[in-house]
Amino acid sequence: MKQAVIYIHCLVMNVINVSHLSKQFRDINAVTDLSFSVQEADVYGFLGQNGAGKSTTIRMLLTLISPSEGEIELFGMNLRSHRKEILRQVGAVIERPDLYKYLSAYENLLLFAKMSGMRVRRKQLIDQLEMVGLADRADSKVRTYSQGMKQRLGIAIALIHDPSLVILDEPVNGLDPQGIADMRNLILHLSRHLKKTVLVSSHLLNEMEQIATRMLIIDKGKKIIEGSVNELFDPAKTIVEVGTADTTEAAEIISRSPWASHLKHVQAGHIVFELHKNQLSQLLKDLAIMNIAVTAFTPVNSLEKYFLSLTGTNQHVAAFAN
Amino acid sequence: MIKIFRCFLVLTAFTGNGYGQDAAALVQKVKAKLDKVNDYEATGEMKTNVSFMKVPAAQVKVYFKKPGKIKIRNEKGISLVPKGTVSISLNNLLSGQYQALDAGADNINGTPVKVIKLLPQDENGEVVLSKLYIDETRLLILRAKTTTRESGTNELEMQYGKFAAYALPDKIIFSFNTQDYKLPKGVTFDYDDGSQKKKENGTKESQRGKIEIAYTSYIINKGIADEVFK
Amino acid sequence: MWQLLQIELFKIFRKPRTYISFGAIAAMVIIVQVALKFDGQSYIEFILGSLKETLDIPYATILNGYFVCFIILNLLLIHIPLLIALVAGDEVAGEANMGTLRLLVSKPVSRTELMLAKFFATVVYTAMVLAWMAFLSLVLSIFVFGTNDLIVARSNTLEIIGHNDVMWRYLAAFGYATVALTTVAALAFMLSVFAENSIGPIVSTISIVIVFTILSEMQIPLYDRTVKPYLFTSHMLGWKGFFYLKADAEGVSIPGTIENLPAVLRSMGILLGYIVLFAGSAIVVFKKKDILS
Numbered sequence: 001m002k003q004a005v006i007y008i009h010c011l012v013m014n015v016i017n018v019s020h021l022s023k024q025f026r027d028i029n030a031v032t033d034l035s036f037s038v039q040e041a042d043v044y045g046f047l048g049q050n051g052a053g054k055s056t057t058i059r060m061l062l063t064l065i066s067p068s069e070g071e072i073e074l075f076g077m078n079l080r081s082h083r084k085e086i087l088r089q090v091g092a093v094i095e096r097p098d099l100y101k102y103l104s105a106y107e108n109l110l111l112f113a114k115m116s117g118m119r120v121r122r123k124q125l126i127d128q129l130e131m132v133g134l135a136d137r138a139d140s141k142v143r144t145y146s147q148g149m150k151q152r153l154g155i156a157i158a159l160i161h162d163p164s165l166v167i168l169d170e171p172v173n174g175l176d177p178q179g180i181a182d183m184r185n186l187i188l189h190l191s192r193h194l195k196k197t198v199l200v201s202s203h204l205l206n207e208m209e210q211i212a213t214r215m216l217i218i219d220k221g222k223k224i225i226e227g228s229v230n231e232l233f234d235p236a237k238t239i240v241e242v243g244t245a246d247t248t249e250a251a252e253i254i255s256r257s258p259w260a261s262h263l264k265h266v267q268a269g270h271i272v273f274e275l276h277k278n279q280l281s282q283l284l285k286d287l288a289i290m291n292i293a294v295t296a297f298t299p300v301n302s303l304e305k306y307f308l309s310l311t312g313t314n315q316h317v318a319a320f321a322n
Numbered sequence: 323m324i325k326i327f328r329c330f331l332v333l334t335a336f337t338g339n340g341y342g343q344d345a346a347a348l349v350q351k352v353k354a355k356l357d358k359v360n361d362y363e364a365t366g367e368m369k370t371n372v373s374f375m376k377v378p379a380a381q382v383k384v385y386f387k388k389p390g391k392i393k394i395r396n397e398k399g400i401s402l403v404p405k406g407t408v409s410i411s412l413n414n415l416l417s418g419q420y421q422a423l424d425a426g427a428d429n430i431n432g433t434p435v436k437v438i439k440l441l442p443q444d445e446n447g448e449v450v451l452s453k454l455y456i457d458e459t460r461l462l463i464l465r466a467k468t469t470t471r472e473s474g475t476n477e478l479e480m481q482y483g484k485f486a487a488y489a490l491p492d493k494i495i496f497s498f499n500t501q502d503y504k505l506p507k508g509v510t511f512d513y514d515d516g517s518q519k520k521k522e523n524g525t526k527e528s529q530r531g532k533i534e535i536a537y538t539s540y541i542i543n544k545g546i547a548d549e550v551f552k
Numbered sequence: 553m554w555q556l557l558q559i560e561l562f563k564i565f566r567k568p569r570t571y572i573s574f575g576a577i578a579a580m581v582i583i584v585q586v587a588l589k590f591d592g593q594s595y596i597e598f599i600l601g602s603l604k605e606t607l608d609i610p611y612a613t614i615l616n617g618y619f620v621c622f623i624i625l626n627l628l629l630i631h632i633p634l635l636i637a638l639v640a641g642d643e644v645a646g647e648a649n650m651g652t653l654r655l656l657v658s659k660p661v662s663r664t665e666l667m668l669a670k671f672f673a674t675v676v677y678t679a680m681v682l683a684w685m686a687f688l689s690l691v692l693s694i695f696v697f698g699t700n701d702l703i704v705a706r707s708n709t710l711e712i713i714g715h716n717d718v719m720w721r722y723l724a725a726f727g728y729a730t731v732a733l734t735t736v737a738a739l740a741f742m743l744s745v746f747a748e749n750s751i752g753p754i755v756s757t758i759s760i761v762i763v764f765t766i767l768s769e770m771q772i773p774l775y776d777r778t779v780k781p782y783l784f785t786s787h788m789l790g791w792k793g794f795f796y797l798k799a800d801a802e803g804v805s806i807p808g809t810i811e812n813l814p815a816v817l818r819s820m821g822i823l824l825g826y827i828v829l830f831a832g833s834a835i836v837v838f839k840k841k842d843i844l845s
Contacts, residue, residue, distance in 0.1 A: 062654075064654055064658060064842070083662070084661070087659060088660045094655070094658070096651070098651025100650065103566060107566075111562070112655065112659070114555055116659055116660060369802060370804065371802050374709050375711075376797055376803065377712045378797075396610075399613075399700060399715060400610055400700060401610075401712075402610075499606065500603070500606045500607070501603060501606050502602070503602055504707065505708075507769060508769060510707045511626060511769065512707050513793050514768075514780075515816070515819075517815065
């Protein structure tokens with residue numbers, strides 16, 4: 001059974017393959033040794049706080065930024081040497097979609113469609129605008145559009161040439177709840193009905209949980225964790241934050257113990273474990289046996305806390321919580 | 323002694339008067355020839371040679387009307403004609419009252435000439451002094467040097483050919499004084515092509531200009547309206 | 553590439569600021585023409601005043617369409633670089649500022665193609681500005697003032713050019729001026745790559761042109777030998793070389809000639825070299841640039 005699963009897994013193509021990607025801006029390591037892959041028809045969630053390296057990574061995928069190290073393959077082709085062929089199959093909305101304000105929606109769409117190498121007819125463009133609910137404002141200047149309308153136009157532009165891979169960087173930023181719901185439905189439609197591969201970056205965890213099939217969490221330019229949503233958010237599993245007096249010594253002891261494989265994260269003041277809920281009491285007992293002075297023992301029971309614990313920003317949460 | 327001195331004076335006076343009469347008589351003969359022409363409209367090609375000007379050869383018309391009107395016109399273009407062109411007309415030089423003095427003889431291009439100085443009686447006139455080099459045989463003025471009040475000393479040289487019967491030249495060369503010309507480079511924004519700079523104006527030679535008119539035809543005594551000279 | 557060029561031209565000519573140039577040129581030219589129509593003699597007296605005592609000045613014939621055009625070019629070719637920089641400096645920096653640059657660069661076109669299309673679109677714009685200026689300053693001046701010989705006043709020489717010998721010189725001069733202004737466009741275009749706001753490249757370009765023009769026009773021997781021959785502004789006035797004639801031994805100008813054609817061609821070659829340098833540098837830098845806007 002396991003072998004069959006592995007075999008089936010190999011048949012599924014990796015649309016994106018990133019190996020040991022790094023990017024340095026002067027003395028800032030924006031991305032460090034990042035490796036991940038996105039499979040065909042995935043809705044791949046790219047999670048991280050602001051400044052974590054998500055946009056930098058996405059810009060590297062779109063050749064806006066050149067990596068300092070590492071390789072990127074899309075559709076099995078090296079991005080550096082097959083840039084044009086690859087980008088013909090990619091549509092992207094990068095952060096807030098900024099368009100030519102002095103042109104109409106129709107003109108913007110026409111312009112970018114031509115740049116994508118398409119021969120388009122007016123009807124095709126109007127249909128595309130219809131799809132995103134902008135057909136009746138096709139000839140209005142973009143400067144008259146709301147943020148939500150611009151976002152929808154950005155989506156229309158990203159999809160006009162029917163790309164196989166759609167990259168959305170923070171697509172729900174600035175949208176109202178209805179806009180967020182629309183975006184969610186669109187992404188699901190792209191994936192489930194149009195069979196497109198979607199890479200979505202966001203810091204909105206609840207949204208990502210609802211749409212993503214696989215996820216990567218990035219913090220300070222480094223991969224924290226990657227896997228399917230089910231793997232990451234197994235309800236039977238939990239994250240527990242263990243407060244200790246001497247974290248360094250405690251981590252040293254735990255790393256030599258059977259609990260080493262459950263050790264996720266070490267921060268000043270506490271150690272983060274990932275384990276089954278039914279292992280909690282055993283962990284507590286074993287910590288006492290190992291003479292580790294436990295000052296706090298806190299299972300994380302929310303997705304947000306899980307994320308924050310992985311990225312080590314508990315302090316921010318605590319400050320706001322109080 | 324006094325008797326000898328008086329005789330000497332009389333002789334001298336007679337001699338002088340005799341020479342003066344010769345000079346005046348010659349000038350009168352030349353004037354009579356010139357007076358055959360009441361007016362003319364001449365066509366010719368004018369070349370301008372002034373140190374600070376580059377001018378193409380121009381087709382001009384020269385108009386003359388007695389007693390002293392003269393006008394050079396470029397019908398189809400621009401010509402910067404020196405003031406003092408009154409001196410170009412020999413008729414003007416010989417009009418009015420003047421005293422003619424014999425100034426000896428000379429030779430112009432192999433032709434012997436008589437040199438006559440003319441002192442205008444009109445003290446307010448434009449011309450102060452004229453020096454004429456006259457071919458006695460043909461009664462033609464070959465050269466005229468004129469000192470004017472406004473324009474300094476001009477020189478007019480004539481070459482005669484088919485119009486000699488009317489004392490009208492085939493070609494004249496008129497030399498005159500000019501002021502220096504200069505504009506700040508900040509006004510003109512000249513293109514500096516990197517070549518050697520021309521020698522600065524200021525030498526005596528560079529302040530002289532020359533125009534040369536080669537006449538191709540004359541229309542003589544057909545009448546010319548005064549408006550032409552405005 | 554042709555498709556990209558069309559797109560870039562479409563963007564340039566849909567921007568309202570593009571038409572500022574055309575409007576400004578029209579206003580400036582017409583103002584000069586009106587002034588000369590009413591009081592052209594004063595201007596001629598200013599130019600030829602020192603000769604008034606010795607030469608008869610035919611003011612009416614001097615003030616003709618060719619003369620008026622020459623005055624306009626003399627005055628405006630200092631100011632036109634600003635109008636060129638207004639568009640050229642916006643080409644890349646404007647896109648970065650608008651946020652559209654990241655969309656463009658993520659399309660399946662090479663950065664080199666994109667930059668070449670933008671640069672050629674700028675060249676077309678520059679040529680159209682010159683064509684507009686040529687129409688207004690030459691054609692309209694001829695219509696209003698008629699034609700006659702042209703007097704060209706240099707700092708220590710007066711050139712008179714026969715009216716039959718003028719038009720081809722203007723065509724050559726406008727062609728040369730297009731190259732000269734393309735140099736300014738290329739400079740602004742290059743500076744545009746380094747900025748994310750078009751004000752910087754525009755102001756920088758104008759500042760450079762002004763400073764270099766001052767150095768080019770100043771008569772300081774130190775600069776004459778060392779700096780001046782290499783400044784592109786020293787060669788931008790090469791269009792005037794088409795209006796300097798050769799003269800024969802008698803000082804009579806020879807129609808149909810140019811006093812120093814090799815120098816004019818050399819200046820044009822230098823300007824073309826600068827265009828290649830600026831545009832080439834822009835492309836090289838842009839190819840390696842991280843698009844963070």
